[in-house]
Amino acid sequence: MGAFPIRIPKVSLAIHEATLLGHIVEEGGKVNEGDPLFRIETEKVETEVASPASGVVHWTAAVDETYPVGTQIGVIDTGD
């Protein structure tokens, strides 16, 4: 089964880390590519992050923690 990593995005030029505010799709839920997947905060700016792939979501990192850009916080089982 294909596994697509979910990572903290570099949502603007100068950021190096972001706080994971919450999941929009819960553990075990299904998501379509491009639909909202999770929320992050960077420099007091809240951003809704779209899903990079379609499939079943599994979260591996705790909410309300701050992570460096690029940190894997979950995985999408793409089923292919």
Add this chain to the structure above:
Amino acid sequence: MEMRPSSPPPAAVRRRMYELMTLMKAADDRMTKGITTGEFIAVYFPHRGQEATAAALGAALRPTDQLVTTYRGVHDHIGKGVPLVDLFAEILGKDIAPGRGKAGTMHIASPQAGVMLSTGIVGAGIPVAVGLALAAQLEKADRVVAVTFGDGATNTGAFHEAANMAAVWNLPLVLVCQNNLYGEKTPIGMTMKTKQIADRARAYEFPGVRVNGNDPDEAYATLSEAIERARAGEGPTLVECMTFRFRGHSIGDDMVYIPKEQLADAEAKDPIPTYRARLLSSGVCTEEELSSIEATALNTVEEAVKTVVDAPLPSPESLMAHVYANPDKAPV
């Protein structure tokens, strides 16, 4: 100087420009999606909306001609024929890139394709293009150098010094201003009194022409004429191509400084569907051909992304290689 198209470019050129525009859009869409979703970690400056000028320039230049562009240059690179794998690999910092992933988005070069430099400093590429054009002249080569830059660059000293020297030496140079109405986040009305950037050429006694940079046919006709003037030894031309940027200055720019109506109006005149409709109504392409061009662009981009994603990052041991010509004298 009046340089107005009397008839549209040949059908093969028009089809080629549409192919380039769809490829540029597909590349911009894919980079933007990959970065905003966390799939790629990269710095990127979107060009969406500005494709027509870059396609026209790419179609008008010969493979042996040279180009200098900027950090917002992926559309220009694609127009000039830089392979997508080279572009994406440089943006994502991969070892297979021409600059071994160390150039980044701001400094992509591909001498084989004639792209000699991209610069991160506004206006900085124009004097370098003057040097390349002087080299072509001294070598008695028949190549032309084009340099692209934004509206804000024409306020820099570098632009004016370069324009002056290009005029004095009668260099084979085409200065292509992609005027998207904003210097980063500042509307041009706050930074210049000049109504038409093309008029700035008058100060240096060479032609300056403003064109609709979202119309590939019009841009191609004028750019072709400027390129052939340069090739014939008649000196530089400034071509001001009016356009608009649909996405932020860089990824993460929320564009609050652009009035919603202005953006909506520009998007309603998106050069890609507009040109598609013209090619269809004028019988240059059939619906099937246009759909095939669009599908090919998406597949080409996806294949290049796959190759780049699977490619290795540079090894930590290689990080200081290719940085200094003489590493022994590098500052530590």
